[in-house]
Amino acid sequence: MNTFDCVIIGAGPAGLSASLTLGRARRNIALFDDGTNRNRVTQESHGYLTRDGIKPQQFKEIGLNEVKKYPSVSYFSTTVTKINHDQKTALFIIKTKGNQLFTAEKIILATGIQETFPxxxxxxxxxxxxxxxxxxxxxxxxxxxxxxxxxxxxxxxxxxxxxxxxxxxxxxxxxxxxxxxxxxxxxxxxxxxxxxxxxxxxxxxxxxxxxxxxxxxxxxxxxxxxxVPTFHRPNQFAEQLGCKVLEDGVVVTDSAGRTTIKNIYIVGETEKASSSSLIVAAADGQKVATSVNMDLAIERF
CATH class of the missing domain: 3.50.50.60 (FAD/NAD(P)-binding domain)
Structure with missing residues (x-):
């Protein structure tokens, strides 16, 4: 199996932004997405400078096309069903709905959140x-x-x-x-x-x-x-991988996306388990991607 520098799960604004930054840093990246982003039901997205009023799917397509220009980024339209941490190799093993397996040194969780309505x-x-x-x-x-x-x-x-x-x-x-x-x-x-x-x-x-x-x-x-809905993460990846999660659902980080488990990062709404705007999530993705890249740079120098 090809081992990626980083696997990013979720191609919302946070995951796309992280992919773009890491692609430009020449990192070998795999981006996974299954199209369940919660803003898919929205007619227009607002508040993102230069993209005010854009349809969410169009925003996503523009982002994907930009990311795919970088040869070190691979995109997979599928659901990640399981993540295991191999203690011997320190690598993460990612399993998809189609039973494909991928390995990565680092993981960015960008799967977002979903609503539950009263x-x-x-x-x-x-x-x-x-x-x-x-x-x-x-x-x-x-x-x-x-x-x-x-x-x-x-x-x-x-x-x-x-x-x-x-x-x-x-x-x-x-x-x-x-x-x-x-x-x-x-x-x-x-x-x-x-x-x-x-x-x-x-x-x-x-x-x-x-x-x-x-x-x-x-x-x-x-x-x-x-x-006012309640929000929840659609998966338990953070908990299953041992990341510290507070009672209110917030995943503990160092404010730069690093969780309490080495090589696992979390970004955007996934971290806070609460809603965020496109522009804030995208900025968060860029910030966390620089953390991943800096960690890789230090480890390999």
């Missing part, structure tokens, strides 16, 4: 009229009648304060959670409606929200909104 039907509207990031989609939803779906008070208040700059026509829906008197006072002062009863149904057409129905039978008109 109401399953949110998935039907997510990326078209329901979103989780005001910086990404707040402008498009400006001045519209919006709903904020958040089951924890802290998250609900954080989101409503953010969105108040984009739209004043807001309804906060906690899906059964009661709010504190302090929170109620703040919201009532600004004439923001509060619905604490569970949501029964979301009503709309082709991914575009029109109404929200509550358990009481009450139906309100909304043109879209924002939801």
């Amino acid at each position: 109401i399953p039907s949110i998935r039907e509207y997510y990326g078209k009229s329901l979103f989780n990031c005001p910086y990404c989609d707040g402008w498009e939803m400006r001045d519209k009648p919006l709903i904020i779906i958040a089951e924890k008070e802290a998250f609900a208040m954080h989101m409503v304060k953010l969105l108040y700059g984009w739209s004043r026509d807001l309804v906060v829906a906690t899906n059964g959670t009661k709010l504190s008197d302090e929170a109620l006072e703040q919201l009532n002062k600004r004439k923001i409606s509060i619905k604490t009863e569970p949501i029964k149904n979301l009503i709309g057409d082709n991914g575009y929200l029109e109404q929200v129905e509550f358990e009481s039978g009450e139906i309100i008109q909304r043109s879209g909104g924002f939801v």
